[in-house]
Amino acid sequence: MRYPYDSFSALCKQPFGAVCAGSEVRFSIFLGTFTLPQSCALLLYRADAFDSPIRYPLALLESGRDGNRFGCSVRLDSRPELYFYCFEVSTSEGVRAIRRLDTHHGDFTEEGELWQLTAYDPAFTTPSPPEHGIVYQIFPDRFFSSGTEKQNVPSDRELHASWAEMPEFRPNQEGIITNSDYFGGDLEGIRQKLGYLKSLGVSLLYLNPIFEAHSNHRYNVADYFRVDPLLGTNEDFRRLCANARAQGIGIVLDGVFSHTGTDSVYFNKNRRYGDGGAYNDPESRYRQWYKFEEYPHRYHSWWGFETLPELQEETPDFLEFICGENGVVRYWMRLGAIGFRLDVADELPDVILDRLREAVKAENPDGILIGEVWEDASNKIAYSQRRRYLLGAQLDAVMNYPFMNAVLRYIRHGDSAAFCEGVLSILENYPAPSTRLLFNSLSTHDTPRAITVLASEEYTGGDRWWQFDRHFLRPEQYDRGRRLLLLAYTLLYFLPGLPCLYYGDEAGVSGWRDPFNRTPYPWGHEDAELTACFRLLGRIYRENPFLADASFTPIVSTGDLFLYTRKGNGRALSVAVNRGDVPCSLQTVLPEGEVTVITGRLEHRELYPLSAAVILQTEKDTGR
Numbered sequence: 198m199r200y201p202y203d204s205f206s207a208l209c210k211q212p213f214g215a216v217c218a219g220s221e222v223r224f225s226i227f228l229g230t231f232t233l234p235q236s237c238a239l240l241l242y243r244a245d246a247f248d249s250p251i252r253y254p255l256a257l258l259e260s261g262r263d264g265n266r267f268g269c270s271v272r273l274d275s276r277p278e279l280y281f282y283c284f285e286v287s288t289s290e291g292v293r294a295i296r297r298l299d300t301h302h303g304d305f306t307e308e309g310e311l312w313q314l315t316a317y318d319p320a321f322t323t324p325s326p327p328e329h330g331i332v333y334q335i336f337p338d339r340f341f342s343s344g345t346e347k348q349n350v351p352s353d354r355e356l357h358a359s360w361a362e363m364p365e366f367r368p369n370q371e372g373i374i375t376n377s378d379y380f381g382g383d384l385e386g387i388r389q390k391l392g393y394l395k396s397l398g399v400s401l402l403y404l405n406p407i408f409e410a411h412s413n414h415r416y417n418v419a420d421y422f423r424v425d426p427l428l429g430t431n432e433d434f435r436r437l438c439a440n441a442r443a444q445g446i447g448i449v450l451d452g453v454f455s456h457t458g459t460d461s462v463y464f465n466k467n468r469r470y471g472d473g474g475a476y477n478d479p480e481s482r483y484r485q486w487y488k489f490e491e492y493p494h495r496y497h498s499w500w501g502f503e504t505l506p507e508l509q510e511e512t513p514d515f516l517e518f519i520c521g522e523n524g525v526v527r528y529w530m531r532l533g534a535i536g537f538r539l540d541v542a543d544e545l546p547d548v549i550l551d552r553l554r555e556a557v558k559a560e561n562p563d564g565i566l567i568g569e570v571w572e573d574a575s576n577k578i579a580y581s582q583r584r585r586y587l588l589g590a591q592l593d594a595v596m597n598y599p600f601m602n603a604v605l606r607y608i609r610h611g612d613s614a615a616f617c618e619g620v621l622s623i624l625e626n627y628p629a630p631s632t633r634l635l636f637n638s639l640s641t642h643d644t645p646r647a648i649t650v651l652a653s654e655e656y657t658g659g660d661r662w663w664q665f666d667r668h669f670l671r672p673e674q675y676d677r678g679r680r681l682l683l684l685a686y687t688l689l690y691f692l693p694g695l696p697c698l699y700y701g702d703e704a705g706v707s708g709w710r711d712p713f714n715r716t717p718y719p720w721g722h723e724d725a726e727l728t729a730c731f732r733l734l735g736r737i738y739r740e741n742p743f744l745a746d747a748s749f750t751p752i753v754s755t756g757d758l759f760l761y762t763r764k765g766n767g768r769a770l771s772v773a774v775n776r777g778d779v780p781c782s783l784q785t786v787l788p789e790g791e792v793t794v795i796t797g798r799l800e801h802r803e804l805y806p807l808s809a810a811v812i813l814q815t816e817k818d819t820g821r
Contacts, residue, residue, distance in 0.1 A: 516549060621749075645710055
């Protein structure tokens with residue numbers, strides 16, 4: 198081996214990746230033949246106890262012409278926890294450490310990092326979606342309007358005259374961005390489009406907030422128990438869930454539990470809801486929910502936005518309100534939701550994450566709890582505290598931004614080896630139950646549209662006018678962008694986890710950041726050819742449920758070319774992508790099987806530029 202240790206290699210560590218607490222793990226290192234060490238050891242640290250490693254002596258396992266292999270087996274404690282480790286070699290010339298140089302390789306160095314070992318609860322399981330299919334994310338105001346008349350809509354809502362208009366991006370006369378313009382998308386509109394969603398292979402709908410709130414994004418909750426009147430009624434939601442369930446589609450809601458709006462039943466700064474609320478009534482039940490510094494005018498707010506007062510989630514009354522027998526979570530699940538995506542989950546304390554899981558699973562053992570965590574969620578430290586999101590007692594999984602970043606970087610800039618390492622590093626750290634339920638996206642309401650990232654000029658912090666001027670791609674940009682988009686989604690659809698499609702990506706919708714990434718779905722003006730390709734991807738995915746727990750093996754990661762294989766239950770599926778401008782030969786690596794070209798060309802085992810293909814193998818093809 199080139200390096201003494203490689204955590205991705207079965208020669209150095211078995212099993213690969215995270216393990217159940219109480220498991221046995223085998224470690225090996227390879228040392229040169231120039232000398233035999235006086236001793237060598239594995240140093241295993243419990244998370245954040247870096248001054249007291251547990252030492253495990255390494256024994257000589259084999260000696261050969263290319264070097265000596267030393268190793269040991271470790272039986273981990275039965276308690277779920279995070280470990281970090283490195284190796285120590287003692288020679289006649291002194292003690293030297295083998296530490297991590299990059300994501301997985303290790304060599305003799307004093308400056309390197311430690312490797313991570315995740316030990317999760319053996320009882321940790323995660324549910325499967327209603328049917329094996331993709332996740333589709335909807336920003337409700339912008340997907341489809343049924344045109345039905347709404348009741349009790351506040352008079353200060355500004356509705357666009359045309360569905361084709363651009364969202365308002367300019368500040369008002371006071372210089373404030375209010376997000377107070379609406380297009381009128383509603384729950385009934387989503388219900389009417391369930392057939393379209395089913396044609397894409399959708400089995401889960403993730404809806405951005407639907408609770409009453411006085412902005413188009415609705416992250417400033419006004420009433421946790423009421424659908425926003427512009428979206429419809431609670432009965433409309435119940436009917437949507439029932440109709441979706443009949444078509445094998447579950448609905449996941451956005452849970453915003455770190456803050457509310459100032460303009461809400463609970464805070465009520467603007468007195469929209471009478472004279473009560475935390476801001477107006479010192480005796481209000483809700484006053485203890487908030488963090489007042491100088492009552493009532495100075496209070497903690499989310500990231501300094503005064504319209505978003507922070508909640509004290511540890512407050513017993515608030516915990517019961519959200520997670521109790523008759524709380525918010527169980528109320529909406531009784532109406533038909535199958536789970537929640539938690540907004541800014543890394544800003545929620547452990548006590549509410551624990552209670553949220555209890556509430557979801559008590560109402561439905563197959564309920565789903567997904568967290569918004571932008572980094573590697575297995576080792577996140579937030580507010581000076583090591584988090585335990587994925588050890589088995591909190592989240593089922595997270596929104597997988599590391600995969601998003603890895604895919605987009607590779608497709609835009611090349612370097613498939615870096616992409617491969619990015620994927621494997623997450624698979625190494627995440628428990629298998631979480632991996633199978635990861636929400637893998639390329640675009641969201643918080644990020645630019647993938648086609649824009651891939652085809653437009655580099656974003657260097659341009660203001661809203663800059664983004665507006667570049668909202669629509671030039672024809673030559675769009676033509677290349679749609680091909681790059683299909684390369685990216687072909688990669689993503691078959692990676693471990695659940696492929697997530699942000700509404701409109703399949704129709705060719707472009708846009709930089711909020712609000713340009715939240716434009717209405719272009720009904721009647723879709724890129725039909727592009728949409729057909731997404732239907733094909735969805736069909737292949739749905740027809741291969743073995744992917745839910747299949748292994749992931751990279752075959753080729755050289756420059757612009759990436760080829761990987763998923764195997765399980767006697768089946769295999771391979772994906773080949775060439776994001777470069779010259780053909781790539783697959784003569785010696787392309788497996789036998791049924792080939793479906795998603796975009797570009799594959800002829801005579803040569804993958805043409807900007808091409809992606811999926812290869813399905815049967816038990817005969819895989820040699821079983």
